[in-house]
Amino acid sequence: MQQQDMSESSSGLTTGNEKFCKSPSSCCSILGHTQTIPWVFSQTRGIIRQSWDSGLPSPFPSDSFKHLGWTDIEEHDVRGNQLRCPRVREGPSEEELFFRREELTLKQRKQVTDTEKWEKRMQENWENCAELNLSFQDLGDPYQLENFQRILRRLIRVEKLWLVDNSLTDLSAIRLPRCRELNVNKNHFTSFKQLPKIPQIQHLSLAENNIRTLSGISDFRHTPLESLTLKRNPCEFQARYRQLVFSSLPNLKMLDGIPKLPEDCSPPEIRFFYKMCTIL
Incomplete structure (x- = not known):
C-alpha cells in the first residue's frame, strides 16, 4: 500500500x-x-x-x-x-x-488463530476512543446487534457518542461512565429506563423515539444534564410537559432547543373543588 x-x-x-x-x-x-x-x-x-x-x-x-x-x-x-x-x-x-x-x-474466510484474534482486538482499541459516530449501522441480524453491544461495553472513555437510526430498543445493560454527549435520535426506545447508564451526561438527544411518558426521567436528576431533546416523542404532548420535565431535572437549562423560561418554573396547577348546593 x-x-x-x-x-x-x-x-x-x-x-x-x-x-x-x-x-x-x-x-x-x-x-x-x-x-x-x-x-x-x-x-x-x-x-x-x-x-x-x-x-x-x-x-x-x-x-x-x-x-x-x-x-x-x-x-x-x-x-x-x-x-x-x-x-x-x-x-x-x-x-x-x-x-x-x-x-x-x-471474501473467502480463513481460519483465524488466537494470535490473530488478539491482534485484531488490540487494533480495535475502543477503550481509548473519546469521540465516536456509530450511526446508521443497519443492524439487521441478532449477531450484528450482539457485536455492536460488545463494542459499546468497551467504550469506557468515550465522551461524545452518536447512535442515530440504529433501531435500538434497550441499552440498559451498557454503562458509559465518561459520556457527556449522547445522540440516540431515530431509534425505538419507549422508556428512559432503556437508556444506558450515563452518570456524567450533559447533552442528551432522544428525538424521534417512542417514549410515551416521563416515567424514569428522574433517574437523571443527579446528573449534570444541561440540555435534553425529546422532540417527536409521544410524551411531548403530555399536559404541562415542560413544567414536569424541569421540575424533575433541576440542573436542566434547555429543553427541545428552547432555554428554560419563567413559566417553566411555575408550580403545578392546584385545582379547588367546591361543594355547591342549589337553593330553590
Missing part, C-alpha cells in the same frame, strides 16, 4: 490510493462525468456499473469490501480510536449470501 496517496473508504477508513464510492452519485463525481450512468444488477456481483471505455459492465471499486468491517480490510495500521464513523457490523452469513446468489461477493 502506498502512503503518499491515501483516501477514505465508505467505513471512514483510510485504505489506499483509490477512493471507494459510497454511492453512484459519488462515483460520478470522482470520474468527472455529469451524464447519467446506466446501472445494471447482477445475480453474483450485486450492483455494477457500465464502463465508459469498453461498454462492458465492471464492478464498483468497493464491491469486494461491502460485506467487511473496517478491521477486516488488510494492509492498514488504523486503530479504533482514530475512526469517527467506522462500519462495525458484519456482512450477511455465507448461507444468506448463497440464498441471495451473492456468495462470490464475500
Whole structure:
C-alpha cells in the first residue's frame, strides 16, 4: 500500500490510493462525468456499473469490501480510536449470501488463530476512543446487534457518542461512565429506563423515539444534564410537559432547543373543588 496517496473508504477508513464510492452519485463525481450512468444488477456481483471505455459492465471499486468491517480490510495500521464513523457490523452469513446468489461477493474466510484474534482486538482499541459516530449501522441480524453491544461495553472513555437510526430498543445493560454527549435520535426506545447508564451526561438527544411518558426521567436528576431533546416523542404532548420535565431535572437549562423560561418554573396547577348546593 502506498502512503503518499491515501483516501477514505465508505467505513471512514483510510485504505489506499483509490477512493471507494459510497454511492453512484459519488462515483460520478470522482470520474468527472455529469451524464447519467446506466446501472445494471447482477445475480453474483450485486450492483455494477457500465464502463465508459469498453461498454462492458465492471464492478464498483468497493464491491469486494461491502460485506467487511473496517478491521477486516488488510494492509492498514488504523486503530479504533482514530475512526469517527467506522462500519462495525458484519456482512450477511455465507448461507444468506448463497440464498441471495451473492456468495462470490464475500471474501473467502480463513481460519483465524488466537494470535490473530488478539491482534485484531488490540487494533480495535475502543477503550481509548473519546469521540465516536456509530450511526446508521443497519443492524439487521441478532449477531450484528450482539457485536455492536460488545463494542459499546468497551467504550469506557468515550465522551461524545452518536447512535442515530440504529433501531435500538434497550441499552440498559451498557454503562458509559465518561459520556457527556449522547445522540440516540431515530431509534425505538419507549422508556428512559432503556437508556444506558450515563452518570456524567450533559447533552442528551432522544428525538424521534417512542417514549410515551416521563416515567424514569428522574433517574437523571443527579446528573449534570444541561440540555435534553425529546422532540417527536409521544410524551411531548403530555399536559404541562415542560413544567414536569424541569421540575424533575433541576440542573436542566434547555429543553427541545428552547432555554428554560419563567413559566417553566411555575408550580403545578392546584385545582379547588367546591361543594355547591342549589337553593330553590
